Amino acid sequence: MSGAILSVRDLEKTFGSVVAARDISIDVPPLQTVGIIGANGAGKTTFVNMITGHLRPSKGTIHFEDRDITGLPSRTITRLGISRSFQVAQVFPSLTVIENMRAAAAIGRGKDSVIAQAMTPLDSPQARSEADAAVDLFQIARYRDARAATLPQGVRKLLDIAMAVAGHPRVLLLDEPTSGISIEEKFGLMDVVMSALKTRKITVLFVEHDMEIVGRFADRVLAFYDGTVIADEKPQTVLANPKVQAFISGTKPLNEDALHA
Amino acid sequence: MLTRANLFGALVFVAVAISALFLPPWLVSLATIAFANALVVLGLVILWRTGLVPFGQALFYAIGAYAVALIGRYTPIRDVFVVVLAGAVAAGVVAYVIGFLLARYREIFFAMLSLAMSMILYGILVKSEALGSTDGFHVEAGSFLGWRPQGALRNLALFWLVLGFCAIAAWVVGVYFRSVAGSMAIPMRDNEIRVEFLGLSVDRLVHLKLVISGVLAGIGGALAALAVQHVDPQMAYWTTSGGFVFVTVLAGAGSVAAAFVGSLAFELVRSIAVALLPGAWQLILGSALLLTILFLPEGLGSLYSRLRRKPAAPKEQPGGPS
Ligand SMILES: Nc1ncnc2c1ncn2[C@@H]1O[C@H](COP(=O)(O)OP(=O)(O)O)[C@@H](O)[C@H]1O
Ligand SMILES: [Mg+2]
Numbered sequence A: 001m002s003g004a005i006l007s008v009r010d011l012e013k014t015f016g017s018v019v020a021a022r023d024i025s026i027d028v029p030p031l032q033t034v035g036i037i038g039a040n041g042a043g044k045t046t047f048v049n050m051i052t053g054h055l056r057p058s059k060g061t062i063h064f065e066d067r068d069i070t071g072l073p074s075r076t077i078t079r080l081g082i083s084r085s086f087q088v089a090q091v092f093p094s095l096t097v098i099e100n101m102r103a104a105a106a107i108g109r110g111k112d113s114v115i116a117q118a119m120t121p122l123d124s125p126q127a128r129s130e131a132d133a134a135v136d137l138f139q140i141a142r143y144r145d146a147r148a149a150t151l152p153q154g155v156r157k158l159l160d161i162a163m164a165v166a167g168h169p170r171v172l173l174l175d176e177p178t179s180g181i182s183i184e185e186k187f188g189l190m191d192v193v194m195s196a197l198k199t200r201k202i203t204v205l206f207v208e209h210d211m212e213i214v215g216r217f218a219d220r221v222l223a224f225y226d227g228t229v230i231a232d233e234k235p236q237t238v239l240a241n242p243k244v245q246a247f248i249s250g251t252k253p254l255n256e257d258a259l260h261a
Numbered sequence B: 001m002l003t004r005a006n007l008f009g010a011l012v013f014v015a016v017a018i019s020a021l022f023l024p025p026w027l028v029s030l031a032t033i034a035f036a037n038a039l040v041v042l043g044l045v046i047l048w049r050t051g052l053v054p055f056g057q058a059l060f061y062a063i064g065a066y067a068v069a070l071i072g073r074y075t076p077i078r079d080v081f082v083v084v085l086a087g088a089v090a091a092g093v094v095a096y097v098i099g100f101l102l103a104r105y106r107e108i109f110f111a112m113l114s115l116a117m118s119m120i121l122y123g124i125l126v127k128s129e130a131l132g133s134t135d136g137f138h139v140e141a142g143s144f145l146g147w148r149p150q151g152a153l154r155n156l157a158l159f160w161l162v163l164g165f166c167a168i169a170a171w172v173v174g175v176y177f178r179s180v181a182g183s184m185a186i187p188m189r190d191n192e193i194r195v196e197f198l199g200l201s202v203d204r205l206v207h208l209k210l211v212i213s214g215v216l217a218g219i220g221g222a223l224a225a226l227a228v229q230h231v232d233p234q235m236a237y238w239t240t241s242g243g244f245v246f247v248t249v250l251a252g253a254g255s256v257a258a259a260f261v262g263s264l265a266f267e268l269v270r271s272i273a274v275a276l277l278p279g280a281w282q283l284i285l286g287s288a289l290l291l292t293i294l295f296l297p298e299g300l301g302s303l304y305s306r307l308r309r310k311p312a313a314p315k316e317q318p319g320g321p322s
Helices: A044-051 A072-081 A098-109 A114-118 A127-136 A153-165 A185-197 A211-217 A234-239 A242-249 A256-260 B004-022 B025-048 B058-074 B080-104 B108-127 B151-178 B182-190 B192-198 B200-228 B238-251 B256-276 B279-294 B301-312
Strands: A007-014 A018-028 A034-037 A059-066 A080-084 A169-173 A204-206 A220-225 A229-235
Touching: A007 A044, A007 A234, A018 A044, A034 A044, A034 A211, A034 A242, A044 A204, A059 A169, A059 B004, A072 A080, A072 B192, A080 A153, A098 A127, A098 A229, A098 B182, A098 B192, A127 A153, A153 A169, A153 A185, A169 A211, A169 B151, A185 A211, A211 A234, A211 B256, A220 A234, A220 A242, A229 A234, A229 A242, A234 A242, B004 B151, B025 B058, B025 B238, B025 B256, B058 B080, B058 B108, B058 B238, B080 B108, B080 B151, B080 B182, B080 B200, B108 B238, B151 B182, B151 B200, B151 B256, B151 B279, B151 B301, B182 B192, B192 B200, B238 B256, B256 B279
Parallel strands: A034 A204, A034 A220, A080 A169, A169 A204
Antiparallel strands: A007 A018, A007 A059, A220 A229
């Protein structure tokens, strides 16, 4: 466990008879960028949900900076330093972009206690300047006074991620940051996100279907298949793996060799 | 934290306090009840901004009122400040305890569970022979730091007492609305998941709202008990709760001031309606609410901001923020 910022042991999640995750053991060193690939239903979101406290694992442990966080509520895990974005962007549609960011910055600056937060003004010079810096960093300043409900999909995704980063997390999980975005825009969005996260010194785990994007941005790739991790190596190695090619990237037809490789 | 709005608000309260010297006694008495009830409405506004409407807020109103009545009956304590604060604490404690259950629910479930709680209290009060059952019982007049005014002077003193509590409540709620927790009303309505993943517990935010609104309703009930000098189980009944929701919709959730203006407007319209059409005053009140919902969906409080906004912004900018 030493050296790893995030350490997962024998993680398992079952929904009735469905096994959504099984035997997952992973150590992530600080500042690594980990790509997570896998077909729909492979268990990627379940994995993200367990680490961020959205789902309680059926079995196994999760350690963050050598601290057991298994089964803690999501807001506690957020406060400890693990944040996330969502497959479907989770923002406040009635608020403008800058209001969304100010709310996120103010909550992030404050404490867990709602009583303390009832005595802290939302509007502070610090929260304002943090919000301004965030919309610049994520290149959504052009939309700052637009209501989030009216945003194009890509901008909403960026806002979601910017809000997740507002609390200064040390680990960030991105669940399909480029889903619902046109192919032409995907690389641009990932460039913005990844360079922003680099300047903030954040360890990143991101779920992605596009192998080109994974190859470009990940230091390491986890390939999920049917709730288990079938490959965990450098991007080139994983993408060349016959099982991965057969089950996930689709570059090789499914055959008997792949099943027993 | 003193802002220009605070200063303006303080001036308005002082002006209203002075004007009471020149108003007819019936109007002072009406305003006393209206402003005591406005505290309950203010509490409902806090919840309504998040989309929560409790149909049993009279629970806390009755607890505040009965706390005052019981202290008068069983103890030698008569000081109005002490008994009103006791009513506030009693209502706050009950709100805190049932909040553990209530804060887990939303929408119609929240509304109905709140109603159920108030009906339990109503049932207990009706069954309590010692507390006068459905008739209720008398509330001691009380003293103001040793001073015991009589007649018209007592009415004035009570009005000022109510105004004082209203001023403090308005200031505290104003501070709360500008706080991080108080600003989460729309975010919580929009997206609870995002609030949780930013690091705040939505259930606890609702719980806090419940306690604040419970305390406000308790103060309102305590003041009303002093003003009417009588308590009865009707104060916990669902029609009482419904009346507060009615005024909240009439007032709108836009501002703190709306609760006071709305409550005063309601009492005025009601007393005029009762005078004009003794048998059908509900008809007039119902129509007033209908017209408000149709033409001022954000309540009477939005009238002021509308008037103020008009000259400044002649036209919305195309594509601009709304
Ligand atoms: N809340 C849930 N209840 C029941 N089954 C679920 C739930 N969440 C996920 N699953 C199941 O778990 C499996 C993995 O789902 P998921 O983690 O969402 O996959 P991915 O994100 O890789 O597409 C799927 O079979 C899915 O149907
Ligand atoms: Mg998924």
